[in-house]
Amino acid sequence: MLIELTDIKKAFNQGKPNEFWAIRGVSLRIEQHKVTCLKGSSGSGKTTLLSMIGCLSRPTSGRITLGERRLSGLPERFLTDIRRHTFGFIFQKFNLIQGMSVLENVMLPAYPLGLNYTRLTKDAYRLLDHFNLTSKAENPVEWLSGGEAQRVAICRALINDPEMLIADEPTANLDTRLSEEFMGLIDELRRSGKTVLITSHDPVVFDSPVVDRVIEMCDGLLVER
Amino acid sequence: MIDLIRKQRYLIDFTLSSLLRRKGKNLGLLLVYTLIVFMLASIMLFTHALRQEAGMVLQSAPEIILQRMVAGRHALVPADYLEKMGSLRGVTDKKGRLWGYFYDPTVKANYTMMVDEARGLTAMEVVIGAGIARAKGIGIGDYISFRAYDGDAFSFQVKEIINPVTELVSSDLVLMSERAYRATFGVPDGYFTDIVLKVRNPREVRKIAEKLSMRLPDTRPILREEILRTYDSIFSWRQGIVFVLLAGAILAFVIFAWDKASGLSAEEKREIGILKAVGWETADVLRMKFWEGAVISLSAFILGYLSAYAHVFYGSATLFEPVLKGWAVLYPEFQLTPFIDGLQVATLFFFTVFPYIVATIIPIWKASITDPDAVMR
Ligand SMILES: Nc1ncnc2c1ncn2[C@@H]1O[C@H](COP(=O)(O)OP(=O)(O)O)[C@@H](O)[C@H]1O
Numbered sequence: 392m393l394i395e396l397t398d399i400k401k402a403f404n405q406g407k408p409n410e411f412w413a414i415r416g417v418s419l420r421i422e423q424h425k426v427t428c429l430k431g432s433s434g435s436g437k438t439t440l441l442s443m444i445g446c447l448s449r450p451t452s453g454r455i456t457l458g459e460r461r462l463s464g465l466p467e468r469f470l471t472d473i474r475r476h477t478f479g480f481i482f483q484k485f486n487l488i489q490g491m492s493v494l495e496n497v498m499l500p501a502y503p504l505g506l507n508y509t510r511l512t513k514d515a516y517r518l519l520d521h522f523n524l525t526s527k528a529e530n531p532v533e534w535l536s537g538g539e540a541q542r543v544a545i546c547r548a549l550i551n552d553p554e555m556l557i558a559d560e561p562t563a564n565l566d567t568r569l570s571e572e573f574m575g576l577i578d579e580l581r582r583s584g585k586t587v588l589i590t591s592h593d594p595v596v597f598d599s600p601v602v603d604r605v606i607e608m609c610d611g612l613l614v615e616r
Numbered sequence: 617m618i619d620l621i622r623k624q625r626y627l628i629d630f631t632l633s634s635l636l637r638r639k640g641k642n643l644g645l646l647l648v649y650t651l652i653v654f655m656l657a658s659i660m661l662f663t664h665a666l667r668q669e670a671g672m673v674l675q676s677a678p679e680i681i682l683q684r685m686v687a688g689r690h691a692l693v694p695a696d697y698l699e700k701m702g703s704l705r706g707v708t709d710k711k712g713r714l715w716g717y718f719y720d721p722t723v724k725a726n727y728t729m730m731v732d733e734a735r736g737l738t739a740m741e742v743v744i745g746a747g748i749a750r751a752k753g754i755g756i757g758d759y760i761s762f763r764a765y766d767g768d769a770f771s772f773q774v775k776e777i778i779n780p781v782t783e784l785v786s787s788d789l790v791l792m793s794e795r796a797y798r799a800t801f802g803v804p805d806g807y808f809t810d811i812v813l814k815v816r817n818p819r820e821v822r823k824i825a826e827k828l829s830m831r832l833p834d835t836r837p838i839l840r841e842e843i844l845r846t847y848d849s850i851f852s853w854r855q856g857i858v859f860v861l862l863a864g865a866i867l868a869f870v871i872f873a874w875d876k877a878s879g880l881s882a883e884e885k886r887e888i889g890i891l892k893a894v895g896w897e898t899a900d901v902l903r904m905k906f907w908e909g910a911v912i913s914l915s916a917f918i919l920g921y922l923s924a925y926a927h928v929f930y931g932s933a934t935l936f937e938p939v940l941k942g943w944a945v946l947y948p949e950f951q952l953t954p955f956i957d958g959l960q961v962a963t964l965f966f967f968t969v970f971p972y973i974v975a976t977i978i979p980i981w982k983a984s985i986t987d988p989d990a991v992m993r
């Protein structure tokens with residue numbers, strides 16, 4: 392599914408003295424089955440843009456279309472539904488839910504779908520198996536190392552079988568070796584037909600051969616080259 | 617449909633493991649909550665059962681009690697009033713009663729002394745309530761003495777102790793023969809404390825009372841229904857006092873719940889954000905939190921109510937005796953008849969579970985309608 396952004400702007404605290412325009416007019420197409428990387432220094436607006444693409448927040452103005460569908464103006468329920476089926480998220484801080492097991496964390500996005508429990512656990516185990524985590528399935532997530540937590544986050548992002556994976560600074564908490572390993576996993580996902588969108592200011596990511604396209608951002612605008 | 621049920625099951629599963637994750641906090645909450653329900657339910661069950669009990673006791677009481685008034689005060693009734701009142705249609709029985717109070721300084725308690733000819737007591741025998749037997753440490757065959765009006769002391773042998781089942785009203789009772797009574801209190805022959813009348817048809821009671829006041833203008837008829845009402849208001853009044861005290865406790869609880877919920881910890885807020893980011897709807901989050909509140913408040917309600925039930929009906933309401941039965945020094949030890957009133961349960965439920973759910977769901981709702989992009993920071 393092609394994603395198209397037209398003149399997207401985003402203001403925080405609009406109308407207040409501390410009003411701040413984090414995105415100041417971005418137009419962009421994101422190709423299917425490709426790995427796209429948003430690059431830029433901290434504060435340039437990468438996360439803000441990413442969360443709008445992933446339907447986690449809405450632009451102040453501009454238009455986002457997802458295939459045939461226009462996202463602007465859709466009520467929250469529909470946005471959630473799109474988010475659930477279209478996007479899988481990998482966050483910088485992994486954002487696993489503490490105190491719960493690895494398995495529960497992976498299955499979490501599927502709970503509101505009310506799927507058959509046996510099938511769901513089977514899917515989850517298949518993913519865990521694929522990412523070498525089967526032995527940790529029953530462990531609470533606090534016991535995981537950084538790399539493992541990252542892989543659990545990937546499993547969680549994939550449980551609803553989304554078309555597109557969104558990763559915000561996925562390597563910020565990993566060392567170089569783990570970062571390279573992570574890019575290997577991304578490559579594998581691309582091959583399996585997923586669209587991947589990553590933000591990063593880590594050269595391991597944006598210089599990686601896995602990345603098809605690098606888009607640079609600065610102060611809420613794209614840097615044309 | 618099946619999906620919907622499964623979905624609720626997933627949410628409940630999540631809720632339960634969520635509750636287990638914050639064991640300490642949730643146990644503390646459950647404890648406070650249970651305690652509040654326990655107190656409220658105890659009072660409700662207790663006063664209600666007491667009222668029932670009093671009602672039952674009074675059921676066998678005479679429909680009309682006739683007292684003679686002298687200068688606005690209760691005075692002895694001459695026996696010939698029984699004839700003077702003439703025949704009254706509907707009255708099935710009328711007789712004079714002899715009763716009074718006796719203060720026993722050794723146990724600092726008032727006894728209720730009554731003549732009961734039906735028991736065939738000799739002038740040397742009495743029947744006493746279990747409260748007196750306990751307070752004085754005496755049993756059947758032992759002697760009890762009363763100081764008479766003229767300074768003499770009379771000893772009586774205890775023939776019987778009144779069956780503890782009826783202890784609520786009989787705890788401080790002394791039954792004696794007419795001769796013993798007159799000797800102890802100096803009430804001359806030909807006088808009674810009051811006169812009681814039995815009326816078969818309750819609708820005739822008021823009419824008869826009117827006739828009595830006309831034929832015997834210096835008397836005052838007291839109707840059983842009025843006594844029932846007085847009992848009722850006394851119990852309500854006491855219940856009221858305790859409720860005022862408890863209102864404070866409830867308020868504290870609501871504030872506590874509010875604080876607990878609105879002080880939604882940063883971690884909880886982040887969790888709500890994560891759930892939304894991974895694809896939960898606001899409604900799913902609310903439903904999950906609703907289940908959380910429901911689990912806590914329902915278990916607190918059930919635990920509190922059951923322990924209150926045990927406390928009142930099997931533990932003789934030990935905690936409340938001093939407040940709710942305050943006028944008697946000889947505390948009755950008794951078993952109330954278990955009784956549950958549906959409306960009462962509903963009221964209690966409404967005042968405990970409902971505020972809690974509201975107090976907790978509002979801040980969660982506030983947290984869950986915000987955009988989930990905060991978890992990306
Ligand atoms: N909720 C917010 N309120 C106000 N300003 C914000 C908020 N979120 C982000 N910003 C600001 O928007 C700018 C872009 O932030 P972000 O998209 O997180 O940048 P990046 O991910 O590229 O580091 C930053 O200057 C940040 O301070």
Ligand SMILES: [Mg+2]
Nearest residue numbers: 437438559560
């Ligand atoms: Mg960022």
